[in-house]
Structures are given as C-alpha cells and as structure tokens.
Amino acid sequence: MNAPLRAGTLTGAQPVQDDTLLIYAPVPLHRDAQGGLMVEAQAVNGLRLWAANFARVIVMMPLSPDPAPVGWVPVADTGSKLDRVRFEALPMAYRPDQFLRQLPATRRRIAALIAEARWLSFAIGGLFGDWGAVAGFTAKAMDRPFAVWTDRVESEVVRRSAHVGPWKERLRARLTHRPMARLERAVIRRASLGLFHGKETYDAYAPFASGPAEIVHDIHIAPDDHLAPQRLAMKAGAAAEGPLRIVYAGRADPMKGPLDWIEVLERLAAMDVDFHARWLGDGSERPEMLARVAKAGLQSRVEMPGFVNDRTEILEELRRAHVFQFCHLTPESPRCLIEALASGCPIAGYTSAYPADLIAAHGGGVLVPLGDTAALARELAALSADRARLSRLILKASADGAPFTDEHVFQHRSEVIRRHLG
Structure with missing residues (x-):
C-alpha cells in the first residue's frame, strides 16, 4: 500500500x-x-x-x-x-x-x-x-x-x-x-x-x-465538442416545429431534484404542452421517478434509459434537445449545465449563483425560484408556444457556452x- x-x-x-x-x-x-x-x-x-x-x-x-x-x-x-x-x-x-x-x-x-x-x-x-x-x-x-x-x-x-x-x-x-x-x-x-x-x-x-x-x-469539453456553427443554425431553425424536446443528464439522486423534474412534466401534460423528455442517468430516485411517470400515464412522452456510458451519445442528446431542464436543490456547480450550453441547449431550472453566472453574458436560459415547479412549467410552456424565442435562446446558449473548453x-x-x- x-x-x-x-x-x-x-x-x-x-x-x-x-x-x-x-x-x-x-x-x-x-x-x-x-x-x-x-x-x-x-x-x-x-x-x-x-x-x-x-x-x-x-x-x-x-x-x-x-x-x-x-x-x-x-x-x-x-x-x-x-x-x-x-x-x-x-x-x-x-x-x-x-x-x-x-x-x-x-x-x-x-x-x-x-x-x-x-x-x-x-x-x-x-x-x-x-x-x-x-x-x-x-x-x-x-x-x-x-x-x-x-x-x-x-x-x-x-x-x-x-x-x-x-x-x-x-x-x-x-x-x-x-x-x-x-x-x-x-x-x-x-x-x-x-x-x-x-x-x-x-x-x-x-x-x-x-x-x-x-x-x-x-x-471536459474539447473545442470539437462544441456544436458547430452550421449545425447550430440548423438546430435553431428546426426548433420552429415538433414537440418540445427536454433532456437532463446526471444522477437520479435527491440533490438533483428528480421528483421536482417529474412534477414539472406532469404540469406540462396538464397544460396540454406537446413535449418529449429524457433523463439520462441512474440513481436512488429512479424507481420512484418511473413509478410517477407510470402513474401519470406519461410512458410514451418520458424516457429514462438509465446510465449512459458513451459520452458522445450524451452530447448528441444535448445537441438534439431544445431545453436542458434541471431542478438542482443543493449548492453545487454541475458541469452538465456547461455541457448543455456548449451544445446549443438552453438551460431551464432553479436559480442560484452558478447558473445565473453562466448565462449572464447572453441570457442562454430561463431561471425560476428554487422549488417553484409551477413557474418552471410556465416558462417551458411559454417556450413551446413561442418558437421564435426558443430559436433565439438556442443561439444565446451556444454563445454563453463558447468560452468553455x-x-x-x-x-x-x-x-x-x-x-x-x-
């Protein structure tokens, strides 16, 4: 030893x-x-x-x-x-x-x-x-x-x-x-x-x-991991139609607010918002999350594939998604928010010093008070309804993520x- x-x-x-x-x-x-x-x-x-x-x-x-x-x-x-x-x-x-x-x-x-x-x-x-x-x-x-x-x-x-x-x-x-x-x-x-x-x-x-x-x-984002300008423009243009694509990548642990994350989706469904959401990651809260999804009848709209080892696959998920929804409950500086911004994926979640600082320059996201699932659902519903704003937010997210390699x-x-x- x-x-x-x-x-x-x-x-x-x-x-x-x-x-x-x-x-x-x-x-x-x-x-x-x-x-x-x-x-x-x-x-x-x-x-x-x-x-x-x-x-x-x-x-x-x-x-x-x-x-x-x-x-x-x-x-x-x-x-x-x-x-x-x-x-x-x-x-x-x-x-x-x-x-x-x-x-x-x-x-x-x-x-x-x-x-x-x-x-x-x-x-x-x-x-x-x-x-x-x-x-x-x-x-x-x-x-x-x-x-x-x-x-x-x-x-x-x-x-x-x-x-x-x-x-x-x-x-x-x-x-x-x-x-x-x-x-x-x-x-x-x-x-x-x-x-x-x-x-x-x-x-x-x-x-x-x-x-x-x-x-x-x-x-751990290399320069080549950032969404290329041509693909960014295509993503912003394609956001004009289709269901709102929501993603999260991380552990399904209590500190990440996974049950809050599900509650926001339940609220979106009650508001008749067309969306498709994916949580990439495993953890202690995943069984209860799956149970909540089943109880709400959202199995066709919410996917939880569990732990994804392939980092390239995770980045591709971020590049395809319209919004990175997060409900972090504890004071930390999760790298997944930077990875989302670098992928041209606006962040939407609970406010704190860290995410507010990340999007201070260009405003590549929307933040609501800690624990306010209703406010977060309203923000996501507004983005789904205003696709021009969503397209602009995608471009702003990429600009906020640009300095990070x-x-x-x-x-x-x-x-x-x-x-x-x-």
Missing part, C-alpha cells in the same frame, strides 16, 4: 522538482482482476491536461477495494497520455476508526510527497477520510504554500440531506455537517490560494480565504497556481 503506483517512468523518491505538481483528487482508483490500476475515464482527460501544463504530475487518490464501476479504464491502456503522471494510492478510510488508524502513516507519506513537488493543489470535501484536508494541514505545517479546490459546498449538501433518506443517513448528516463545515473553513483559511469551481462555491467559501480566491471551472480552463487554473504559489 505504501509503494507508489506509476503510469509513467518516474522512479523512487525524488528531491523537489522545479515544475512538479502534486494534487489530491477524491475520485477513487480501483484494481482489475490482474491487479492493475483502473482510473475514471474523465479523470484521464484531466490528468492529461494537468501534464500538458506542468513537467510532472503526482496525483494522490483513494484506492477502493470494490470492483471498478462502468466508466473506469486500465491505466495501462492510457498509453502516452499519462506518461508524466505518477499515481499514489491512498487508503480509503471514510469510517472514523479506519481514518484514525490510517492517519499517522498516511500523513507521513503525504509529507514525503509534498517534499517532492513545487506546486501543491488539494481537493477537499468530506470529514473522515478527507486526505485533501490532511494534505492541506500537512503543507501548512511544512510552511509550504498550497491551493485548495472544491466544486460544491459539501457541508451544505450534507445538511440538506439530513431530511431525506433512511434514518441512519439522516442521523449521520445531522451529526457531521457542522464539523464538516468547520473543517472546510479551517483548510481554506490556511490555504495560500482558493480555487472554487463556479460562483456557487466561490460565494460560499471565498469569505473564509486568507489569500487570493478565484472562480475556476473543471470541465477543457484546454482553456486547465490552462487558466495552472496559470493561477503559478501566479499565486510561485
């Missing part, structure tokens, strides 16, 4: 490298049947982009004992993409007893890795087993400047979950959300730089930063790290 796991050719402990980046990412590693490492496919792209901006990258990740889920790929199959990336597998220790048992040795190991790198950036989120927070405290004790990164207000997400789900999960949420918030703020205060994905997390965490804080993004956002984050941690 203590030996480094490498994708490239780096060997042994090394002195501080002039351009080595050390990061912690909470996305778990897994092993295949032969013992080889497996990493999430999207994480491969992120690590590739980090390596494009730094000479070497060391990435710490927790190692899960479970079989790899769909979407994980063997590190050995990544070829030259990760030849300057070294994996360091940390123990997965989310129970208090596991964490306390693993803490001394893991902290020493993290300190040794910090000594190898010039640039430090740690993702945080959670309580027990949050090695990003441990890395932050360790770096501060070593008098090393570091960046802290997060893409959602984890403690607030947990606080809001204290009212849903099984009683054990509710109790755990009630007991942990306050110490989780204190831990988040303690690490952020000690960081030399705060990197907060989207305005939602920036507004929540920037007041606690003692150093610079910046809004950054963590997306994976190469640009990773280069920006790398430049910010160099500027503030140099």
Whole structure:
C-alpha cells in the first residue's frame, strides 16, 4: 500500500522538482482482476491536461477495494497520455476508526510527497477520510504554500440531506455537517490560494480565504465538442416545429431534484404542452421517478434509459434537445449545465449563483425560484408556444457556452497556481 503506483517512468523518491505538481483528487482508483490500476475515464482527460501544463504530475487518490464501476479504464491502456503522471494510492478510510488508524502513516507519506513537488493543489470535501484536508494541514505545517479546490459546498449538501433518506443517513448528516463545515473553513483559511469551481462555491467559501480566491471551472469539453456553427443554425431553425424536446443528464439522486423534474412534466401534460423528455442517468430516485411517470400515464412522452456510458451519445442528446431542464436543490456547480450550453441547449431550472453566472453574458436560459415547479412549467410552456424565442435562446446558449473548453480552463487554473504559489 505504501509503494507508489506509476503510469509513467518516474522512479523512487525524488528531491523537489522545479515544475512538479502534486494534487489530491477524491475520485477513487480501483484494481482489475490482474491487479492493475483502473482510473475514471474523465479523470484521464484531466490528468492529461494537468501534464500538458506542468513537467510532472503526482496525483494522490483513494484506492477502493470494490470492483471498478462502468466508466473506469486500465491505466495501462492510457498509453502516452499519462506518461508524466505518477499515481499514489491512498487508503480509503471514510469510517472514523479506519481514518484514525490510517492517519499517522498516511500523513507521513503525504509529507514525503509534498517534499517532492513545487506546486501543491488539494481537493477537499468530506470529514473522515478527507486526505485533501490532511494534505492541506500537512503543507501548512511544512510552511509550504498550497491551493485548495472544491466544486460544491459539501457541508451544505450534507445538511440538506439530513431530511431525506433512511434514518441512519439522516442521523449521520445531522451529526457531521457542522464539523464538516468547520473543517472546510479551517483548510481554506490556511490555504495560500482558493480555487472554487463556479460562483456557487466561490460565494460560499471565498469569505473564509486568507489569500487570493478565484472562480475556476473543471470541465471536459474539447473545442470539437462544441456544436458547430452550421449545425447550430440548423438546430435553431428546426426548433420552429415538433414537440418540445427536454433532456437532463446526471444522477437520479435527491440533490438533483428528480421528483421536482417529474412534477414539472406532469404540469406540462396538464397544460396540454406537446413535449418529449429524457433523463439520462441512474440513481436512488429512479424507481420512484418511473413509478410517477407510470402513474401519470406519461410512458410514451418520458424516457429514462438509465446510465449512459458513451459520452458522445450524451452530447448528441444535448445537441438534439431544445431545453436542458434541471431542478438542482443543493449548492453545487454541475458541469452538465456547461455541457448543455456548449451544445446549443438552453438551460431551464432553479436559480442560484452558478447558473445565473453562466448565462449572464447572453441570457442562454430561463431561471425560476428554487422549488417553484409551477413557474418552471410556465416558462417551458411559454417556450413551446413561442418558437421564435426558443430559436433565439438556442443561439444565446451556444454563445454563453463558447468560452468553455477543457484546454482553456486547465490552462487558466495552472496559470493561477503559478501566479499565486510561485
């Protein structure tokens, strides 16, 4: 467990490298049947982009004992993409007893890795087993400047979950959300730089930063993934007729508001709006969603194919859809909204700082108060009735999504790290 796991050719402990980046990412590693490492496919792209901006990258990740889920790929199959990336597998220790048992040795190991790198950036989120927070405290004790990164207000997400789900999960949420918030703020205060994905997390965490804080993004949309101008024009023109095509792509978890999403469709049906909707994704709420669809008699108008592994297929769904309907209930910065805009798919959902900031320049969407399913249904019905407005909104959505590419956002984050941690 203590030996480094490498994708490239780096060997042994090394002195501080002039351009080595050390990061912690909470996305778990897994092993295949032969013992080889497996990493999430999207994480491969992120690590590739980090390596494009730094000479070497060391990435710490927790190692899960479970079989790899769909979407994980063997590190050995990544070829030259990760030849300057070294994996360091940390123990997965989310129970208090596991964490306390693993803490001394893991902290020493993290300190040794910090000594190898010039640039430090740690993702945080959670309580027990949050090695990003441990890395932050360790770096501060070593008098090393570091960046802290997060893409959602984890403690607030947990606080809001204290009212849903099984009683054990509710109790755990009630007991942990306050110490989780204190831990988040303690690490952020000690960081030399705060990197907060989207305005939602920036507004929540920037007041606690003692150093610079910046809004950054963590997306995986290549320039070629954006809807081409010719196809965008065809989409805007074709929106003049046919049923209103609605889509969502993401987990069917309570924080995503899936039952609100279904309620909006029920309201549209009651208003005699001609629509066709698809939810791409699996999750704990999917059975109840399917039951609601059946009860409302919407099986021919609402499709829920479950988890879709093919990213190209997901992007094609977004490119075909007229509207990306979302009902997110917790403060986070979901990447799916940016992917929708880049696909010329206007966003329509509950307002918060993040989506409002995304469409501030061109207005490529419509937003309603949190939880107001009636208002959201009225907005969608109005778009269905006014196809000229819908066509204009498609063009505006594409304009709002234009600045977002994976190469640009990773280069920006790398430049910010160099500027503030140099």
